[in-house]
Amino acid sequence: MGPILEVRGLSKRFGGIVAVNNFSLQIDKGEIIGLIGPNGAGKTTLFNLVTGLIKPDSGTVLFEGRNITRLKPHKIANLGLARTFQNTQSFKQMLVIENVAIARFSERAMSRRNGDDDFVSKPLEALRRVNLVPPESNMFMLASQLSHGQSKRLDVARALVLEPDLLLLDEPFGGLGKIEMTIMSSLIKKLHDEGLTIVIIEHKMRALVKLVKKLVVMHFGENIAEGPPLEIAKDSKVCEAYLGKEGVV
Amino acid sequence: MSFGTYLKEIFSSRRNLVIVLLILLLFIPALTRDHYILTILIFANIFAVFGASWDILAGVIGIFSFGQAFFFGGAGYISALLNVELGLPPLMTIPLGGACGVIVGLVFGLPSLRLKGPYFTIMSLLFPTTVMALIYMFPSLSGGEAGIYGLAPISNDIAVTYLASLFLMLGSIFVLMKIASSRLGLIFRSIRDDADTAEATGINTTKYKFLSFAISGLFAGLAGAFQAHFLMSISPSIFNPVNSFNAILYAALGGMGTIFGSVGGAFIMSILNEALRGIAEFRVLIYAIAMMLVFRYLPEGIFRRVGRHFNFRLGIWGEVKKLRRSRHGSNS
Amino acid sequence: MIEEIVISGLILGGLYALLSLGFSLIRGVARIMNLAHGALYMLTAYLIYSLLYLGLGTAIIISLVLIVLITLIIYKLLIGPMREKEAKAALVTLALALVFQESVKLIWGPEFKSIPYLISGYVTLLGVRVVSQKLLALVAAAGLVLVLWFFVMRTKIGKGIRAVAQNMEVARLVGINIRRVFMISMGLSALLAGLAAVFFAPLYVVSPTQWTILFQAFPVIVLGGLGSLKGSFIASFVMSFIEKIVEFYVAGGYAAGVVSFVIMAVILLVRPTGLFGKSRSGGGSGF
Numbered sequence: 001m002g003p004i005l006e007v008r009g010l011s012k013r014f015g016g017i018v019a020v021n022n023f024s025l026q027i028d029k030g031e032i033i034g035l036i037g038p039n040g041a042g043k044t045t046l047f048n049l050v051t052g053l054i055k056p057d058s059g060t061v062l063f064e065g066r067n068i069t070r071l072k073p074h075k076i077a078n079l080g081l082a083r084t085f086q087n088t089q090s091f092k093q094m095l096v097i098e099n100v101a102i103a104r105f106s107e108r109a110m111s112r113r114n115g116d117d118d119f120v121s122k123p124l125e126a127l128r129r130v131n132l133v134p135p136e137s138n139m140f141m142l143a144s145q146l147s148h149g150q151s152k153r154l155d156v157a158r159a160l161v162l163e164p165d166l167l168l169l170d171e172p173f174g175g176l177g178k179i180e181m182t183i184m185s186s187l188i189k190k191l192h193d194e195g196l197t198i199v200i201i202e203h204k205m206r207a208l209v210k211l212v213k214k215l216v217v218m219h220f221g222e223n224i225a226e227g228p229p230l231e232i233a234k235d236s237k238v239c240e241a242y243l244g245k246e247g248v249v
Numbered sequence: 250m251s252f253g254t255y256l257k258e259i260f261s262s263r264r265n266l267v268i269v270l271l272i273l274l275l276f277i278p279a280l281t282r283d284h285y286i287l288t289i290l291i292f293a294n295i296f297a298v299f300g301a302s303w304d305i306l307a308g309v310i311g312i313f314s315f316g317q318a319f320f321f322g323g324a325g326y327i328s329a330l331l332n333v334e335l336g337l338p339p340l341m342t343i344p345l346g347g348a349c350g351v352i353v354g355l356v357f358g359l360p361s362l363r364l365k366g367p368y369f370t371i372m373s374l375l376f377p378t379t380v381m382a383l384i385y386m387f388p389s390l391s392g393g394e395a396g397i398y399g400l401a402p403i404s405n406d407i408a409v410t411y412l413a414s415l416f417l418m419l420g421s422i423f424v425l426m427k428i429a430s431s432r433l434g435l436i437f438r439s440i441r442d443d444a445d446t447a448e449a450t451g452i453n454t455t456k457y458k459f460l461s462f463a464i465s466g467l468f469a470g471l472a473g474a475f476q477a478h479f480l481m482s483i484s485p486s487i488f489n490p491v492n493s494f495n496a497i498l499y500a501a502l503g504g505m506g507t508i509f510g511s512v513g514g515a516f517i518m519s520i521l522n523e524a525l526r527g528i529a530e531f532r533v534l535i536y537a538i539a540m541m542l543v544f545r546y547l548p549e550g551i552f553r554r555v556g557r558h559f560n561f562r563l564g565i566w567g568e569v570k571k572l573r574r575s576r577h578g579s580n581s
Numbered sequence: 582m583i584e585e586i587v588i589s590g591l592i593l594g595g596l597y598a599l600l601s602l603g604f605s606l607i608r609g610v611a612r613i614m615n616l617a618h619g620a621l622y623m624l625t626a627y628l629i630y631s632l633l634y635l636g637l638g639t640a641i642i643i644s645l646v647l648i649v650l651i652t653l654i655i656y657k658l659l660i661g662p663m664r665e666k667e668a669k670a671a672l673v674t675l676a677l678a679l680v681f682q683e684s685v686k687l688i689w690g691p692e693f694k695s696i697p698y699l700i701s702g703y704v705t706l707l708g709v710r711v712v713s714q715k716l717l718a719l720v721a722a723a724g725l726v727l728v729l730w731f732f733v734m735r736t737k738i739g740k741g742i743r744a745v746a747q748n749m750e751v752a753r754l755v756g757i758n759i760r761r762v763f764m765i766s767m768g769l770s771a772l773l774a775g776l777a778a779v780f781f782a783p784l785y786v787v788s789p790t791q792w793t794i795l796f797q798a799f800p801v802i803v804l805g806g807l808g809s810l811k812g813s814f815i816a817s818f819v820m821s822f823i824e825k826i827v828e829f830y831v832a833g834g835y836a837a838g839v840v841s842f843v844i845m846a847v848i849l850l851v852r853p854t855g856l857f858g859k860s861r862s863g864g865g866s867g868f
Binding site for chain 2: 051053072073074075077078082083085089090091092093094098101102103105106107108109119158159162
């Protein structure tokens with residue numbers, strides 16, 4: 001049983017800028033990992049490359065042993081790799097329930113119907129799981145009327161309807177207040193406990209470190225360090241990356 | 250109850266209003282056989298379908314095309330050729346024109362694989378003009394500048410033609426609205442709102458985009474073929490970009506994304522067109538000013554306000570309501 | 582004749598270059614497709630025509646001033662407020678172009694007009710007789726492109742324009758007055774269209790449908806590539822020469838349009854981002 005995700009030597013440049021530089025990473029099933037690094041390190045680009053939104057210049061991505069490097073994003077999603085975006089990309093002009101139900105029409109969700117012929121139960125369930133309750137009143141709201149935290153959880157709900165094996169979260173705590181962060185945190189923990197493999201891009205270290213067992217540090221598009229949070233904090237390369245050569249933790 | 254109250258009751262529900270309108274439209278031939286009036290109405294029906302075909306593309310899935318005349322004229326020409334060269338009757342050539350519209354639509358959609366939004370829109374403008382040039386270049390095949398004439402009419406009785414056009418319009422609008430408010434429409438709208446997220450959610454956006462092109466082509470093609478037979482001729486001027494803009498005007502005037510708005514838009518414009526016939530030189534100017542004002546100040550279209558409650562999000566609404574009802578039922 | 586093809590190819594290319602530059606400028610900065618850009622070109626020609634009694638030089642100056650003013654007013658009233666809705670804004674400009682077309686037809690009549698050359702006579706270059714006006718037009722086009730390049734690259738305002746074109750949010754944060762940049766770009770765009778009319782309109786007819794020349798230039802814009810001004814410039818001449826060659830060797834002006842369309846389609850298949858387009862990461866919604 002190999003790793004669920006294997007990134008080998010992934011590289012991407014935009015014009016003169018190298019966004020991702022020979023990046024490699026292995027993620028095992030059931031792990032929960034944090035991807036950190038200074039702004040502009042290439043983290044979101046990495047997500048975009050892995051999920052097929054952009055094509056890499058070189059390197060390969062293997063998901064559950066399958067080469068997904070050049071596949072289109074929807075194919076990758078249908079294989080069980082879901083992600084959320086940094087800016088809450090809900091379908092703003094549509095209802096909450098519609099936002100989540102869209103995922104129900106993906107090939108993956110359609111093929112895993114298990115006999116339920118309606119297209120609302122699974123989305124409703126997902127809404128309940130992310131604590132957008134009570135679903136009955138929330139679901140008819142326009143997605144644009146949700147609060148920021150709710151929007152973020154809506155994105156997660158949408159990803160959940162896909163029944164993914166791997167979930168990539170891009171700054172799930174971005175712009176959240178304390179209470180909402182707690183809700184999101186416990187949601188992520190719950191999902192992980194249920195067996196979902198999760199990779200989280202985040203800047204909010206304290207919250208992140210409580211959730212993950214392993215951190216991967218990205219700097220100038222490269223994988224400069226991997227390991228448990230305590231080790232990473234002491235790693236000199238990491239300190240340099242965040243604080244510059246003069247900085248000392 | 251008094252007659253006044255009775256009337257009020259009829260007009261209170263939007264549904265009833267629509268039914269009344271439909272009955273009116275159906276019975277117009279009984280009220281008048283005036284060639285002139287019926288002709289205007291026939292054109293209004295054709296344009297309504299034409300506008301709706303643009304609306305499903307732009308208003309529902311978010312693809313703005315400036316080349317709607319490509320489907321309209323393309324299917325029209327094919328219909329004309331089938332009729333004149335092969336002698337097929339309108340009853341066959343019109344549906345066949347629609348079918349060709351599907352193929353034409355798919356061809357039209359090919360550039361969308363390579364071009365993003367605005368660039369696709371620019372390109373779409375060039376499709377009909379290129380076909381027009383091709384027609385001029387090969388006059389022996391296509392009838393050249395003079396076009397193709399001598400097509401079989403839809404019926405010798407204009408009232409019958411009117412009813413046929415009404416049937417075409419009602420059928421097309423009904424189907425398009427069904428699509429727009431179905432699960433397919435939901436997927437379309439998700440692509441309109443954010444294609445990348447839709448992709449990341451496992452939706453094959455390319456497949457659905459092509460589907461929408463096919464649908465748009467089908468209905469624009471039906472309208473074009475119908476018009477060709479109604480006028481009993483077709484000429485390259487049908488590919489004039491202004492025709493494409495007309496489709497946009499009808500849809501936008503009525504409300505983008507509503508589908509039924511095109512009906513309103515087409516009828517209003519047809520009537521306006523005739524009303525201004527006396528000042529022919531000013532007609533296009535007034536029409537262009539109207540277009541400008543509508544797009545600027547009424548971007549939602551006239552019927553959007555009305556349509557808002559119509560609730561296009563019928564896609565899964567029905568199923569949600571069912572669940573709600575069953576839950577309430579079990580709770581009580 | 583080779584010389585004819587070369588000359589007319591260069592002239593048409595110069596016109597395409599100026600038009601596509603003006604169009605792309607506004608598109609890149611304010612993200613608006615100004616479909617009435619060709620109409621500004623046309624209107625300038627008509628203004629010059631009607632002000633000729635004041636003498637050509639005066640007519641030109643007044644016309645240029647007028648066209649910039651008209652454009653700014655239009656921007657203030659119509660386009661500016663619609664900036665957020667790109668698609669609808671484009672439709673407004675389309676309707677506007679039609680308004681211009683019809684107004685022009687009503688005021689000046691539908692017959693073709695012409696405006697005088699700025700300089701008459703011939704010049705002999707490399708043993709070929711060239712109409713002086715054509716040479717002037719070419720030189721002017723080249724000069725304008727250079728001036729524009731210098732302006733955008735070296736001046737402070739130019740840098741502001743580039744900043745807004747690249748990233749509006751960041752430009753705003755850095756304190757650049759976005760509104761002002763838009764106005765300036767709009768004015769520049771109008772000026773480009775107007776100057777194009779001054780030099781090129783004498784070489785063609787002036788008619789109410791002249792504004793559709795913008796559509797003729799579309800393959801140039803698409804071919805030149807996403808957001809690349811250099812690409813538009815080179816594509817202008819590529820397309821103009823292809824068109825002229827086809828026009829000369831295949832009878833009928835229609836063939837040229839078809840061929841350029843086909844060639845554009847083929848090139849796009851091979852290089853989806855146009856000749857010099859830069860591929861961007863990801864993308865937003867459809868339009």
